Amino acid sequence: MLQQVMTAPGQIMFVEKEMPQPGPGEVLLKIMKIGVCGSDIHVYHGKHPFTSYPVTQGHEVSARIEKVGEGVTDLRPGQKVTVEPQVVCGTCYPCRHGKYNLCEKLKVMGFQTTGMASEYFAVDAGKVTPVPESMTYNETAMLEPLAVTVHAAKRAGTVRDRDMVVLGAGPIGILLMQTLKAMGARRVMISDISDYRLALAERVGADKAVNTARTDFAEALEDFFGPDKADVIYDCAGNDVTMGDAIRCARKGSTIILVAVFAGMANCDLAVLNDHELDLNTSMMYRHEDYLEAIALVASGKVQLQPLMTRHFAFRDYLAAYQYIDENREQVMKVLIDVDPSEA
Ligand SMILES: NC(=O)c1ccc[n+]([C@@H]2O[C@H](COP(=O)([O-])OP(=O)(O)OC[C@H]3O[C@@H](n4cnc5c(N)ncnc54)[C@H](O)[C@@H]3O)[C@@H](O)[C@H]2O)c1
Ligand SMILES: [Zn+2]
Numbered sequence: 202m203l204q205q206v207m208t209a210p211g212q213i214m215f216v217e218k219e220m221p222q223p224g225p226g227e228v229l230l231k232i233m234k235i236g237v238c239g240s241d242i243h244v245y246h247g248k249h250p251f252t253s254y255p256v257t258q259g260h261e262v263s264a265r266i267e268k269v270g271e272g273v274t275d276l277r278p279g280q281k282v283t284v285e286p287q288v289v290c291g292t293c294y295p296c297r298h299g300k301y302n303l304c305e306k307l308k309v310m311g312f313q314t315t316g317m318a319s320e321y322f323a324v325d326a327g328k329v330t331p332v333p334e335s336m337t338y339n340e341t342a343m344l345e346p347l348a349v350t351v352h353a354a355k356r357a358g359t360v361r362d363r364d365m366v367v368l369g370a371g372p373i374g375i376l377l378m379q380t381l382k383a384m385g386a387r388r389v390m391i392s393d394i395s396d397y398r399l400a401l402a403e404r405v406g407a408d409k410a411v412n413t414a415r416t417d418f419a420e421a422l423e424d425f426f427g428p429d430k431a432d433v434i435y436d437c438a439g440n441d442v443t444m445g446d447a448i449r450c451a452r453k454g455s456t457i458i459l460v461a462v463f464a465g466m467a468n469c470d471l472a473v474l475n476d477h478e479l480d481l482n483t484s485m486m487y488r489h490e491d492y493l494e495a496i497a498l499v500a501s502g503k504v505q506l507q508p509l510m511t512r513h514f515a516f517r518d519y520l521a522a523y524q525y526i527d528e529n530r531e532q533v534m535k536v537l538i539d540v541d542p543s544e545a
């Protein structure tokens with residue numbers, strides 16, 4: 202079978218490997234589709250702080266079960282599945298308290314341990330969840346970023362009937378906006394500095410889309426929500442401007458949730474954060490229950506993934522996919538690698 206290996210930044214090789222066999226408690230997966238995200242691009246550019254080379258990428262995948270190993274009774278060959286890419290220790294404090302997304306020794310496939318960019322992949326059965334047959338492999342590959350936004354939505358405590366703002370209409374921001382709407386948020390406003398991305402956000406259900414390159418965020422917030430502004434502001438862009446806007450404009454006593462990963466040290470006004478008694482919350486990855494909710498949101502049609510799929514590339518064209526993303530930053534939402542092109 203073929204396996205992708207990034208040997209150094211910007212360099213991808215394909216190697217012939219022995220077909221893996223599922224050990225006890227494992228399943229062998231036939232990988233179908235792989236989603237590419239910003240973190241993969243950081244690895245491609247040698248700018249991911251926690252990845253060394255060589256590395257096989259691939260953490261947003263869909264697959265079909267090929268074989269099950271000894272002792273696996275709840276999964277069977279032929280099932281369409283999603284895979285959670287976290288490898289956790291199971292013994293640290295967060296792991297012992299059910300918060301394994303925060304494992305002290307967390308490794309993510311495709312970054313600190315072998316990713317799934319190969320034709321077949323043997324994995325612990327506990328990381329594999331079947332999805333309804335009606336879901337496409339393309340949609341199934343996007344459950345990973347959707348699980349990110351389900352987790353982020355739940356970090357607000359309550360979503361139902363609340364007014365929310367999402368700063369940044371990238372894939373994460375648009376998925377979060379849809380997730381919040383699906384979970385019963387009253388109104389969701391989204392901002393970006395790209396009209397293209399804002400138009401897409403409106404197409405998939407944003408109540409209001411604001412270009413903060415042209416409109417002052419404080420004004421837009423009050424124009425849309427009125428003087429009470431919003432209950433929660435999410436930062437899905439992660440720069441000093443968006444975090445600055447959030448702190449400056451949030452209603453006193455309301456909540457800010459940081460989903461984006463800052464590239465460097467933040468420069469923001471903690472005096473205002475304190476003076477306005479704002480709750481600054483964060484959100485990191487997801488757990489199994491978030492995947493289950495993500496599956497339900499897609500299966501029920503409450504979240505649309507298809508409009509976010511920009512383009513497909515063949516497995517061998519990984520490098521071309523990265524080049525395409527670099528050249529079309531604004532227009533690219535989700536690029537998918539067709540490891541197996543035979544089914545959508
Ligand atoms: N917390 C997690 O578990 C988790 C998981 C996946 C991704 N992330 C992070 O989430 C963030 C978003 O991911 P993405 O794939 O959507 O990235 P992206 O870069 O595609 O989206 C960010 C968007 O923010 C917009 N933006 C920039 N400045 C802005 C401003 N001043 N006002 C409004 N919008 C502005 C950009 O135009 C862009 O559309 C990234 O930082 C990513 O690393 C976090
Ligand atoms: Zn990703």
Ligand SMILES: [Zn+2]
Pocket residue numbers: 289290291292293294295296297301303304305306307
């Ligand atoms: Zn742990």
